[in-house]
Amino acid sequence: MGRKVFISVLGISWYNECLYVGKNSGMNTKFIQLATLNEIGAKEWSENDVVYILVTKKAREENWHLVNDERKDRLGNIEPYPCLESGIAEMGLNCRVEAVDINDGQNIDEMWGIFSQVFALLKNGDELYFDFTHGFRYLPMFVLVLSSYAKYMKNVSIAYMSYGNFEFPGPEKPIMNLMSLATLQNWTSSAISFREMGRVTSLTESLASVIDSDKECFSSGTQNRIRELMGCLTRFVGQIETCRGQLIVKGEDALKINKLVNKITNGDAAMPDPLRRILLSIKDEVAGFKSDSMGNIIQALEWCKRYRLVQQGYTLCQEGLVTVACNKYAFENPYKDGRKQENDRNYRDFWATVFGIADNVSEADWKGRLAENPQLARRFFSMDWVKQIRLFYRALTTSRNQVNHGGFVDKATSQKIIGDFVTIVDRGIEMIRQGIGDAPSSVEAEPKPRIFLNVSNHPFVKWSEVQKKAAVEYGDLDEIAFPMVSPEIGEDRLASVVDECLKEIGGKISGKEATVHIMGEMTLTYALVQRLLASGVRCVASTTRRDVRELPDGRKESTFHFVRFREYACAFNSN
Numbered sequence: 017m018g019r020k021v022f023i024s025v026l027g028i029s030w031y032n033e034c035l036y037v038g039k040n041s042g043m044n045t046k047f048i049q050l051a052t053l054n055e056i057g058a059k060e061w062s063e064n065d066v067v068y069i070l071v072t073k074k075a076r077e078e079n080w081h082l083v084n085d086e087r088k089d090r091l092g093n094i095e096p097y098p099c100l101e102s103g104i105a106e107m108g109l110n111c112r113v114e115a116v117d118i119n120d121g122q123n124i125d126e127m128w129g130i131f132s133q134v135f136a137l138l139k140n141g142d143e144l145y146f147d148f149t150h151g152f153r154y155l156p157m158f159v160l161v162l163s164s165y166a167k168y169m170k171n172v173s174i175a176y177m178s179y180g181n182f183e184f185p186g187p188e189k190p191i192m193n194l195m196s197l198a199t200l201q202n203w204t205s206s207a208i209s210f211r212e213m214g215r216v217t218s219l220t221e222s223l224a225s226v227i228d229s230d231k232e233c234f235s236s237g238t239q240n241r242i243r244e245l246m247g248c249l250t251r252f253v254g255q256i257e258t259c260r261g262q263l264i265v266k267g268e269d270a271l272k273i274n275k276l277v278n279k280i281t282n283g284d285a286a287m288p289d290p291l292r293r294i295l296l297s298i299k300d301e302v303a304g305f306k307s308d309s310m311g312n313i314i315q316a317l318e319w320c321k322r323y324r325l326v327q328q329g330y331t332l333c334q335e336g337l338v339t340v341a342c343n344k345y346a347f348e349n350p351y352k353d354g355r356k357q358e359n360d361r362n363y364r365d366f367w368a369t370v371f372g373i374a375d376n377v378s379e380a381d382w383k384g385r386l387a388e389n390p391q392l393a394r395r396f397f398s399m400d401w402v403k404q405i406r407l408f409y410r411a412l413t414t415s416r417n418q419v420n421h422g423g424f425v426d427k428a429t430s431q432k433i434i435g436d437f438v439t440i441v442d443r444g445i446e447m448i449r450q451g452i453g454d455a456p457s458s459v460e461a462e463p464k465p466r467i468f469l470n471v472s473n474h475p476f477v478k479w480s481e482v483q484k485k486a487a488v489e490y491g492d493l494d495e496i497a498f499p500m501v502s503p504e505i506g507e508d509r510l511a512s513v514v515d516e517c518l519k520e521i522g523g524k525i526s527g528k529e530a531t532v533h534i535m536g537e538m539t540l541t542y543a544l545v546q547r548l549l550a551s552g553v554r555c556v557a558s559t560t561r562r563d564v565r566e567l568p569d570g571r572k573e574s575t576f577h578f579v580r581f582r583e584y585a586c587a588f589n590s591n
Contacts, residue, residue: 018141020065020111020175022058022135024049026075026100030090036180038191047079047100048149048191050182051106055191056145056176058109065111068137069100070118070130080115096303117316121152134162140170160197196291233581238280238287238511245276254300256316259331261339267312268340270305273298279558283513296477310340310452314445330416333444337405337412340451341367345396360465371409375583405447408552413439443552446588464529466491471544472535473498483558483578490531490556490581496520498505498536514543531556545584556581 026049035044036051042189043051049069058067071080078087080101104113118133119126119332138144144163148155159177166172177194184190233435252269254260263269277299281292304315313336320329342349342363351362356519366385368392373382386393415436420426468490475495476484487493499517501510513564517540521532531554534541545555560576567573 018143018172019139020058020061021138021142022056022065022144022145022147023055023070023137024052024068024147024149025070025155026079027116028074028078029070029089029150030097031079034182035187036191038178039193042188045103046098047103048182049100049147050103050147051180051191052147052178053104053107055178058111059107061109061111063110063112065105067113067117067591068134069104069110069113070134070405072118072120076115076117089485127152127154127158131158131162135169138166138170138172140172142166142170142172143175144172145176147178147180149178151181165499198578214463235283238283241276241280241283245273245280248272248276249298256319256332257325257328259328259335261313261332261335264316264332265310265312265339267305267306267309268524270302270312271307273302277437310343310448313339314448316343317441317445317448321438321441324434324437326434327419329437329441330412330419333441333448334409334412334416336448337371337444338364338367340448341371341402341405348392350392361493364529366393370402371405372413374410374468375406401447401450404552406452407554408447410442411549411552412444414439432546436547439551464527466531467525467528468493468531468533469521469524470495470533471498471517472533474535480578484576486581487533491529494524496524496568499540501537501540510539510543513540514547517544518547525553529580530554533558534584549584555584557584558582 026047033044033046035042036048038051038055040050040057041054043054045051053067058065069080081100082097082099082102082473085096085102086094086241087099089095101115116133116137118130121127121130144166146163148159152158163172167174174195177197179192179194181190181192182271248269252273255263255269255503277295281287281295299581304314304318313332316332317329317336319325320332342360346352349363351359351360353359362385366389367384379394382390383503384392397406402559415433416572418426418433468487470487470493472495475497476493479487484493496517499513501513505513521544524530525532532548533556534544534548535557549553559579563575563577565573565575
């Protein structure tokens with residue numbers, strides 16, 4: 017167990033005796049330090065604990081150690097003046113008491129000197145009690161910053177902060193417990209961590225500290241609800257971090273968070289309003305979740321986007337698509353006569369195969385669930401919604417494998433994986449919305465304009481009529497020039513060329529059902545195709561047949577004849 021450490025700054029003024037009153041005690045004294053030590057029960061502290069009184073040179077001379085406990089008053093007369101050192105001695109504390117010499121703190125360098133000096137006094141796990149009645153005007157900020165820093169560096173906790181309000185009218189001067197300020201700071205920092213990073217540990221720790229150290233702000237009922245809220249928050253975040261799909265769909269803990277926050281913020285009038293507002297902001301983070309809703313998958317995916325949970329996002333996106341398909345076509349389930357758990361697993365396997373099987377796998381080669389249900393599979397393969405997902409699913413599977421295989425089976429960079437993540441998940445969300453009816457399906461929606469975009473070194477004017485006719489089958493023709501790629505440039509410059517070209521392509525195909533024809537310098541082509549496929553855009557190349565004719569002079573002449581367009585998507589067929 018860490019030490020109890022009391023820290024206070026001693027001033028230089030002539031202090032008049034008054035009655036300082038706290039929640040637990042009162043004391044007639046010149047020095048707020050004595051009244052505060054009495055209030056916090058320092059008489060019960062052990063020899064392991066310590067009292068630090070920070071003193072400047074003048075404060076030591078005027079108020080800490082006085083010969084015969086006498087001092088000149090404001091008129092220059094010698095008067096009895098029991099100093100702080102003797103007052104503490106009379107209390108008979110068991111703990112160590114030390115006056116620590118500090119500078120005057122008149123500039124930033126001196127301030128940092130005091131900061132380092134006080135920090136050096138602290139040990140790992142200390143429990144800090146701080147009085148900032150006297151001393152520098154920046155002392156309250158100093159204490160809050162020091163406490164946060166010491167918490168991080170030495171696991172120090174603040175148990176008590178107070179201010180002796182000598183200017184308060186009347187004979188009793190209150191010792192004001194300012195722990196609510198520290199509580200607010202901790203809650204704010206933790207709420208920021210929760211909102212910006214989705215991390216709940218520091219938030220639950222902050223909630224726990226409220227229960228342990230600031231009970232007077234909350235009723236016992238509120239304290240119990242806070243404990244319950246801590247559990248709900250931990251479970252909720254854990255469900256997303258570990259991809260607990262069924263629990264996410266049920267949404268029980270998200271709904272409990274909403275209800276508990278409402279009860280806590282509305283049911284305790286004593287709660288400071290700033291703390292109330294922080295709790296309400298927590299509720300906002302889970303507001304989109306509903307009870308037993310497939311839409312919760314979308315909310316979880318938005319959460320993964322917001323907090324860059326890449327692995328979880330890819331997993332939930334892929335499994336979410338399968339789940340939506342199973343629900344959407346539950347009446348078609350050929351395994352519904354068996355045991356439910358086995359039924360569900362078998363039907364999921366079926367849909368995963370429908371989405372993931374390569375286009376070039378003939379029906380004769382179907383295996384497993386497809387071979388068991390070929391007629392059903394053929395019907396699903398003909399549906400526009402399924403066709404869209406199949407095209408997208410291959411890119412999604414590749415991205416998921418890039419993460420789940422730990423980078424041992426591919427060379428994708430972390431920058432690329434993270435850079436593609438939002439685009440891919442957004443596309444997955446669109447597919448899920450269509451499947452659950454939150455958005456019109458492609459069958460019901462107004463059809464998008466179709467476009468065939470040529471990105472190559474061969475403009476349409478050089479194409480044969482046969483090749484142009486094949487291209488028109490994909491949509492209206494448009495083109496941009498394939499960028500020139502110097503053999504001298506490195507990977508960094510190439511990445512910039514990729515981004516510039518994708519921006520130009522995006523301007524052409526935005527809002528359209530696009531097929532992009534890409535042929536050119538190999539590294540740039542590879543990068544463009546990877547990025548476009550990851551976004552669900554169909555990419556094709558031209559295949560040709562070469563005819564060679566020997567000329568009378570002995571030279572050979574090669575003529576290339578267009579055969580067909582072939583999708584780059586075949587690159588994703590192998591695992």
